[in-house]
Amino acid sequence: MPFDFDEIIDRRGTAALKWDKYAGRDVIPMWVADMDFRSPPAVVEAVRQRVEHGVFGYTDAPAELNAVIVAHLQQAYGWRIKAEWLMWLPGLVTGINLVCSAIGEEGDDVVTATPVYHPFLTGPVNQRRGVVRVPMHLEGNRWLWDFERLEASITPRSKLLLLCNPHNPVGRVFSKEELGELARVAAKHDLVICSDEIHCGLILDTDKSHIPFAALGDDVSARTITLMAASKTFNLPGLGCAFAVVSDPTLRKRLERAAAGIVPRVTAPGFVATLAAYRDGEPWRVALVDYLRGNRNLVMDRIHAMAGLSMAPLEATYLAWINVQATQLREPAKFFEQAGVGLYDGKVFDGEGYVRLNFACPRSLLVKALDRIAEAIVRRITP
Numbered sequence: 091m092p093f094d095f096d097e098i099i100d101r102r103g104t105a106a107l108k109w110d111k112y113a114g115r116d117v118i119p120m121w122v123a124d125m126d127f128r129s130p131p132a133v134v135e136a137v138r139q140r141v142e143h144g145v146f147g148y149t150d151a152p153a154e155l156n157a158v159i160v161a162h163l164q165q166a167y168g169w170r171i172k173a174e175w176l177m178w179l180p181g182l183v184t185g186i187n188l189v190c191s192a193i194g195e196e197g198d199d200v201v202t203a204t205p206v207y208h209p210f211l212t213g214p215v216n217q218r219r220g221v222v223r224v225p226m227h228l229e230g231n232r233w234l235w236d237f238e239r240l241e242a243s244i245t246p247r248s249k250l251l252l253l254c255n256p257h258n259p260v261g262r263v264f265s266k267e268e269l270g271e272l273a274r275v276a277a278k279h280d281l282v283i284c285s286d287e288i289h290c291g292l293i294l295d296t297d298k299s300h301i302p303f304a305a306l307g308d309d310v311s312a313r314t315i316t317l318m319a320a321s322k323t324f325n326l327p328g329l330g331c332a333f334a335v336v337s338d339p340t341l342r343k344r345l346e347r348a349a350a351g352i353v354p355r356v357t358a359p360g361f362v363a364t365l366a367a368y369r370d371g372e373p374w375r376v377a378l379v380d381y382l383r384g385n386r387n388l389v390m391d392r393i394h395a396m397a398g399l400s401m402a403p404l405e406a407t408y409l410a411w412i413n414v415q416a417t418q419l420r421e422p423a424k425f426f427e428q429a430g431v432g433l434y435d436g437k438v439f440d441g442e443g444y445v446r447l448n449f450a451c452p453r454s455l456l457v458k459a460l461d462r463i464a465e466a467i468v469r470r471i472t473p
């Protein structure tokens with residue numbers, strides 16, 4: 091079935107976070123990570139039917155949903171889980187904060203690799219933990235964990251390791267060897283791992299596939315809390331539905347205790363959309379990834395042709411991590427905003443000298459934004 095990702099959908103007037111930031115200004119918003127595409131027709135129809143029912147009382151996960159998730163994880167990744175390992179959450183950021191509060195004590199350390207999605211840095215602080223930042227490094231144009239530095243950074247107060255798999259913002263799909271090395275370090279230092287896998291449906295390289303961290307083995311699973319959602323892949327973040335997969339009953343209890351009375355239930359539309367997405371959305375997802383791959387290739391080609399801009403190959407996500415250090419721009423996001431493109435400054439992710447560009451939009455809009463970036467760069471070097 092054909093899906094039209096070229097359609098321009100006007101999101102103004104829908105209180106869209108991404109677009110309202112620049113309301114009344116000619117700035118193309120490419121900052122926060124949602125897509126300018128309509129969700130799959132099957133999802134829209136399922137939510138429409140539920141809305142037409144018109145009664146919106148307290149709602150549990152539909153009986154079919156847990157079974158659909160179990161089947162999906164088995165089919166997509168060969169990962170066998172049990173329905174009782176699932177814990178429903180209104181979002182992953184809630185999940186990250188919940189995990190930080192449930193593991194260890196106040197004053198303990200949470201370890202992560204930087205640059206990284208900013209709630210990995212703010213979540214521990216919100217929950218009165220310290221953050222140990224282990225910088226990733228570029229080797230042959232590939233972003234890698236620094237395992238030596240990781241081990242050297244771990245203190246007796248380190249209890250939790252936050253992993254972004256696939257990685258936002260560097261776009262890596264970690265290999266079995268890399269994940270295995272992290273598992274070895276975690277076991278040696280008795281760390282719990284929280285693996286945020288929200289981008290796992292968005293692998294762009296056809297020769298790579300997502301490996302759930304917990305699928306490495308039963309011993310790894312026993313110390314892992316996996317966070318997932320249909321929201322990133324199927325563009326549902328405004329509906330607030332996510333889940334944790336936790337095989338260890340003690341860890342699960344700790345999370346449930348930390349959530350009690352604080353974390354709200356998922357809403358009825360959130361559950362319904364998630365069910366329809368995993369059950370009926372696969373043809374749409376395949377078409378989406380194909381379209382995003384085309385956008386990714388365009389971004390790579392255009393960025394490489396611009397003086398002072400570069401980026402490492404992006405294996406997954408729709409978020410380009412662009413190195414602007416050679417431009418010596420002190421405030422690159424402000425510079426590009428003045429040129430009519432709204433990007434995230436890398437500083438937000440502990441990545442100074444970078445900007446993050448969200449290319450999940452119709453290609454014509456992306457071309458317009460890339461033209462504006464290119465013109466701004468040319469104007470800067472030829473005053």
Ligand SMILES: Cc1ncc(COP(=O)(O)O)c(C=O)c1O
Pocket residue numbers: 123180181182183184207254258286288289319321327332
């Ligand atoms: C790695 C990562 N985790 C979590 C989220 C947000 O999750 P939620 O909207 O469910 O809180 C994002 C959004 O960009 C993300 O990139």
